[in-house]
Amino acid sequence: MxxxxxxxxxxxxxxxxxxxxxxxxxxxxxxxxxxxxxxxxxxxxxxxxKKVFPNNRKAKNVIFFVGDGMGVSTVTAARILEGQMKGATGEENRLSFENFPALALSKTYSWDQQTSDSAPTMTAMITGYKAREGQLSVNHLTTRGECSSAVIATNSVPTLLEQAAAAGKATGVVSTARITHATPAATYAHTSVRDWEHNGQVAAACAGVADPVKDIARQMIELSPTVKNSLKVALGGGRDYFRHNAQFDPENTTKKGLRTDGRDLTAEWVSSRANAKFVYDNAGFAAATPANTDFLLGLFERSHMQYEADRNKTTAGEPSLTEMTEKAISMLKKNQGGFFLHVEAGRIDHAHHAGNAKRALLDTVELSNAVKKAMEMTDPNDTLIVVTADHSHVFTIAGYPHRGNDILGLAREVPNTDGETPTPSLAGDGLPYTTLGYHNGPGAVGRTDLSSVDTTALNYMQQAIVPMGSETHAGEDVAIYANGPKAHLVRGSMEQNWIYHVMRDAFGF
Ligand SMILES: [Zn+2]
Structure with a gap:
């Protein structure tokens, strides 16, 4: 060398x-x-x-990316993994959004949580108000489990997507999770319980209530006329929540939907909009284009979409986050007045909950690819792109591994003598350990000897200390990356709800 x-x-x-x-x-x-x-x-x-100057233009378009659970350690490890997949040492690599000029830290606590869940955090970012655990786009005066649609209407706070619609923008929502899951749902739905994704869940919790709040899937179909006309594209998972329990699934023909009200909301999307399509696989996705479709609903799994590492790429399979982002932007660009698009990499969070770092990191790399595609398709002079996370995870990069050490491997320190091959570092119990680990979660099964274990395998679950069926979120700050008009307003230590105010100001609302 x-x-x-x-x-x-x-x-x-x-x-x-x-x-x-x-x-x-x-x-x-x-x-x-x-x-x-x-x-x-x-x-x-x-x-x-020195060549970076504040761009004080109005944003014609805003694209808001959220890596669900993408804490700073996740960004670091994903950057190294992507670099190593390209044959480099990895640490020097940069994910696409790491080249953005504006960066800040986001304080992710909610009104009532020190370490929060996705519902109040996305509510903060999309409405400008911190909220209560599990609640979507309602203010913090809302009682836990509030069933009354009248109370929810009173306590609802407008979302940036709704305000963009009112301003004549086209809008879109993309997620690898169910499209009714907390993060995407906060853009269009208002409810006191994030888990009320289909009508049966509301009915079970609100029996006897005269006028209960609508379930989240129904809220996405029955929008106000302005938002309904604006929401041109919704792509993600969660088909079962839109289809009823006597109706067989189009892909898995032995399975039925979850709704107990006999409604097929996928059919209603098509029948209640002009030139609308519902698609559920790559073949349908490819066939729906800006030229032949004005309203596109794509629900590619009965529940969440596949992790990028497991994704079926055939015509019977499902699109990547990058492909969905590309399709959404191409459809939204038809509106001369601009657009608002929310894109969530929803399953970084799920892989972390499973104590499975590799899938979380590969989904983070895919988020970086989707941001790169969005940058290629838009002009930074008129498009604000914000990339952030809703909260972190208890995920760490530990020990003193040498430069270029496999980020998924055992930690190997720099040897005392140059030229010597690094060997796995040993912990106090005499056993080697992986660089990546979790504070808690399903990986807390006791220390075992990893000397002959392939810790880089896709299914490998990193060790943890506190046993829990599901690894948890973490409470430290997450990063906010921004590029485009008003990106310079993303600065310093920010409250999470201030992100909304920056994006709204960029639109000039
Ligand atoms: Zn989570």
């Missing part, structure tokens, strides 16, 4: 002269940079930063 032969740029001479002597033997545990590279890339960053 020729990486220690110095290629000195003029500006790097001063530093290079002061640099330590070249190693006698080339280290096997470092990167490929020259000494001058460190100096030069720092200088380039300063020069590039």
């Amino acid at each position: 020729p990486h220690l032969h110095l290629k000195l740029a003029a500006s790097a001479v001063a530093l290079a002269l002061a640099a330590p002597a070249v190693f006698a033997a080339e280290p096997t545990t470092g990167g490929n940079e020259t000494v001058a590279d460190w100096y030069n890339n720092g200088q380039k960053f300063v020069a590039d930063s």
Whole structure:
């Protein structure tokens, strides 16, 4: 490896002269940079930063990406994994949104939770108000389990999607989770319980209530006329919540829907809108284009969509987050007045809950790909793109692994002698350990010897200390990345609900 032969740029001479002597033997545990590279890339960053000026234009379009559960450690590990998949050491890699000029930290507590769930956190980001556990786009005065549709209407707070619709924007919602799951649902639904996704769940909880709030799936179909006309595209999972319990599923023909009211909301989407389509697989998805469809509902699984690592890519399978983002933008662009699009990588969260880092990280890489596609299809002069998370997970990057150590492997420290092959570091119990781990979750099954275990396998579950059937969310801040009009308003330490106010200001509402 020729990486220690110095290629000195003029500006790097001063530093290079002061640099330590070249190693006698080339280290096997470092990167490929020259000494001058460190100096030069720092200088380039300063020069590039001086070319960044606040963009105070109005945003014609806003695209709001949420990596569900994408804490800072998840971003770091995904960046390393993506770099290593490209054959590099990995640490120096950057996910697409890491090149955005604006960055801030988001404080994710909700009105009543120190460590919060996706419902109040998305409510904060999409309405501007912090809310209560499990509640969607209603204010924090709403009682737990409130059934009354009149009370919910009184306590509802408008979402940015609804306000964009009122301003003549086209709107869209994309998620790899059920489209009725907390994060996407907060954009269009108002309810006191995030789990009321189909009518049977409301009926069980609100028996005897004269006018109970509508279930989330029904709210997505029965929108106000303005929002109904604006919501051009909804892509995700959750078909069972839209179809009734005497109706066989189009893909899995032995299974029936969940609704107990005899309604097929997928058919109602088509019949209650002009030039509308409902699709459920890649063949239908490919056939629905901006040229032949004005309203597209795609529900590609009975419940959540597949993880990117498991996705069936055939015509009978389902699209990637990138493909759904591309389709949504292409449809929304038909509106000359601009659009608002929410895209959720919903299953980063689910893989973490399962204590399964690899699937979480591969879904994070796919989110990065979707953001890259959105950047390619839009102009930063008129499109604000925000990428953030609703909350973190108890996921850590631990030990002193050497540069380029397999991020999914056992932690191996830099050896004492250059040129020596690093061996797995041993913990106090004499056993090796993985770099990645969880504080709690299903991986808390006791310390076992991992010496001959393939910890890079897709199904490998990282070790944890506190036993729990499902690994939990974490309470530390998450990052907010922004590019485009008013991106510079994303700065410093922010309350999570301020994100809404930045996006709304960018639209000029
Ligand atoms: Zn979660």
